[in-house]
Amino acid sequence: MSDERRGPVEQFLEAERQFHELMPVKDSYSKLFFRTILWFVLFSTVYLVLTGL
Numbered sequence: 001m002s003d004e005r006r007g008p009v010e011q012f013l014e015a016e017r018q019f020h021e022l023m024p025v026k027d028s029y030s031k032l033f034f035r036t037i038l039w040f041v042l043f044s045t046v047y048l049v050l051t052g053l
Contacts, residue, residue, distance in 0.1 A: 012042070 006014075016038060020031050 016035070019038075020035070023031060023034065
């Protein structure tokens with residue numbers, strides 16, 4: 001599947017995977033913490049956009 005045909009969710013998941021590979025911290029708990037923050041920010045942004053309409 002080429003990059004042009006991937007949806008925004010798949011692109012976001014790929015960006016998240018690459019972000020975690022580049023992190024200097026290799027501890028899985030730290031990665032889980034950053035992943036939780038990242039998803040919280042995503043869902044909060046979506047919520048704010050939808051409720052602001």
